[in-house]
Amino acid sequence: MNETRRRVLDALADGPVTGPALADALDVSRAAVWKHVEALREEGFVVESTDDGYVLESVAEYGGLALEYGLDAPYEVEYHDAIGSTNDRARELAGEGASDVAVVAAEQTGGRGRLDREWTAPRGGVYVSVLVRPDVPPAQAPVFTLAAAVATANAAREVGVDAGIKWPNDVLVPTDDGDTRKLAGILTEMEGEADRVSWLVVGIGVNVDVSTAELPPDATSVTVEGGTADRRAFAQRVLEGFHVLTSGDPSDVLPAWRERALTLGQRVRVDTPGGVVEGVARDVEFPGALVVETDDGDVRVTAGDCEHLRSAE
Structure with a gap:
């Protein structure tokens, strides 16, 4: 946000002020x-001219200025009405030396998930990629994915959606029949040297104000679940939660993740690069390994596709 414009907004927030x-x-x-x-009016802010001066009546529904206004996290917001991929743009910014930037889009035309799977990203969702440069070794990068999942699940719960996390990064909503529907996905990418991360991009895609007709069969949204679908507030809560979780000791993320986990205690099948691991998910260990109790003992899984198995299986 233009710094002078930010100060204008701050002044308007304190009450009527003359030109x-x-x-x-x-x-x-x-x-x-x-x-x-x-410029603020063009962005959707309602600024009235009164006898006492300018008065800020309401904040824009969405957009870069709206997201930065009142955001309690140190991220510059780069907003796009439509973009291929917020992660791709964040990676470009990383190559230019940027840091602490949240790339946000109203719509993604080339969204992608893990393993380059297509990610449906229609208007009405929250699509944000956070570029940071944490002073941690590359081995600790997975904890940032866990932090993003926790921040997203917490934001969903704040607006009335009973969301939880499937290891490591899917935010799901349980259904009455014991199944789940996907609310959000997270894709983390990084570049680093042997001893430190150079940059890290955490992409978060959440179905907020998206109708059933626009969603895949196994997905849901805040709107569908009856939650309060305020994209601006939702995006801000995610960014603020992620900042809080990643500002302290990285290991402190794990207790918060366990509290929101749907996977722990479940019988799971995990398709890993080394083969299939099946058993009961017992714990998550720093920086994000899933501990699975199998017939042959505990196995620690660091990467893979996790499937929750029904108890009958």
Whole structure:
């Protein structure tokens, strides 16, 4: 966000303020103040002109300015009405040396999930890729995926959706018949050296205000589940939650993940690069390995596709 425009918004949030007072406080011309106010109006902010000065009546529904306004996390927001992939754009920014950027899109035309699977990303969802440069070794990168899953599940619960996490990164909603439907997916990519991460991009795609007709058969959305579908607030809660979880000791993410886990205690089948592992998921160990109790003892799985098996199986 333009820094002067941010300060204009901050001033408007405190109550009526006149154009001359804004110009003096920001050390800009009155014409510049007017241009910034007009730009805010074009973005969807409702700014009224009253006898007491400018008054901010309401915030834009969505967009870069709206997402940064009131965001309690240190991310610059780069917003796109439509883009192929927010992860791809975040990777481009990483190559340019950027950091602490959240690339957000109203729609993705080339969204992808793990193993380059297609990810449906229609309008109404929250699609954000966070670019960070954490001072951690590459081996600890999986914990950032867990943190994103926790932040997303928590945001969903705040708006009335009973979401949980399937290891390692799918946010699901349990159904009455014991099945689940997918609410969100996460794709983490990174570049690093032997001892440290150079950059890390965590892509989060959430079905928020998306109708059943626009969703795959095994998916759901905040709207479908009867939750409050405010994309701006949802995206902010995800970003703020991710920032809090990744700002301290990385190992502190695990207790939060366990609290939201749907996988622990379930009989699972995990398709790993080394073969299929089947048994009961007992725990998750730092930085994100799933501990599966098999007939041959405990197996620690660091990567793979996890399937929850019905108890009858």
